[in-house]
Amino acid sequence: MSEPKALPEPSATQPTSTRTGPGRLLVAIYGLFALAASSRAGVQIATKFHHAPVAYVLSAFAGVVYIIATVTLTAGSPTARRIAVVSCSVELVGVLAVGTWSVLDPASFPDATVWSDYGIGYGFVPLVLPVFGLLWLRYWAKRDKTGASAA
Amino acid sequence: MNGALPTTIIVAGLALAGYALLLTALNRRMGAILLGALGVLEILLLVLVGMIVARLIGGGHPADLAVLIGYLIGIPLIPVAAAFWGALERSRWGPAVAAVAGLVAAVLMVRLHQIWPVIHV
Numbered sequence: 001m002s003e004p005k006a007l008p009e010p011s012a013t014q015p016t017s018t019r020t021g022p023g024r025l026l027v028a029i030y031g032l033f034a035l036a037a038s039s040r041a042g043v044q045i046a047t048k049f050h051h052a053p054v055a056y057v058l059s060a061f062a063g064v065v066y067i068i069a070t071v072t073l074t075a076g077s078p079t080a081r082r083i084a085v086v087s088c089s090v091e092l093v094g095v096l097a098v099g100t101w102s103v104l105d106p107a108s109f110p111d112a113t114v115w116s117d118y119g120i121g122y123g124f125v126p127l128v129l130p131v132f133g134l135l136w137l138r139y140w141a142k143r144d145k146t147g148a149s150a151a
Numbered sequence: 152m153n154g155a156l157p158t159t160i161i162v163a164g165l166a167l168a169g170y171a172l173l174l175t176a177l178n179r180r181m182g183a184i185l186l187g188a189l190g191v192l193e194i195l196l197l198v199l200v201g202m203i204v205a206r207l208i209g210g211g212h213p214a215d216l217a218v219l220i221g222y223l224i225g226i227p228l229i230p231v232a233a234a235f236w237g238a239l240e241r242s243r244w245g246p247a248v249a250a251v252a253g254l255v256a257a258v259l260m261v262r263l264h265q266i267w268p269v270i271h272v
């Protein structure tokens with residue numbers, strides 16, 4: 001009796017670090033947002049800070065959070081992943097808090113931030129990005145655990 | 152400045168993104184056709200940047216020059232960065248990176264028009 005061919009070892013197709021596989025896409029999008037948010041905030045703070053100080057400071061903060069996520073997801077060491085969990089969590093809380101704040105008190109935001117209205121100006125990518133980031137980090141945390149128990 | 156080039160870039164970017172997402176769905180990695188398409192997108196973007204710079208030198212005045220210059224520097228980096236980052240990937244996620252570049256190129260044409268309305272779409 002012949003059995004169907006065995007599937008290749010999962011390890012052969014599994015991503016080898018947080019920056020490969022789905023992480024490749026995640027790092028690309030985080031890098032894009034790091035560049036977009038921080039350069040936008042830089043120009044705004046340098047040229048017209050008093051127009052919308054709250055929005056610009058929050059944009060700058062978002063830019064820093066995106067830079068940290070990009071760097072830590074690229075590095076992928078256990079320490080980097082712990083930092084990434086914190087920065088993705090801050091990012092999720094940030095987009096929810098700033099989103100809600102901008103809906104309730106639009107007067108504080110004469111100019112938009114990346115996180116205004118839950119990231120509507122960026123196709124809601126800022127809202128889903130931290131969720132995928134945290135899922136990706138959880139996948140790695142689980143892999144660590146099973147790897148450690150097998151060893 | 153007529154809208155032919157930005158419109159071409161939008162169509163090219165969306166077509167590239169569609170093809171790249173198809174490759175992702177079919178579990179293919181980045182190949183010569185996709186890299187070539189990113190190269191074509193890069194050339195189109197560089198021509199557009201050149202046209203906008205010519206318009207600025209010719210005495211155009213966008214409301215927010217600093218932002219426009221930021222875009223002019225950033226835009227040509229997108230296909231190049233996607234090509235390198237995506238080609239390093241040996242899985243279906245390489246084309247997914249290229250898809251992002253195509254979509255971003257299309258969206259940026261609309262943003263350019265918002266920053267400086269003489270850039271028609």
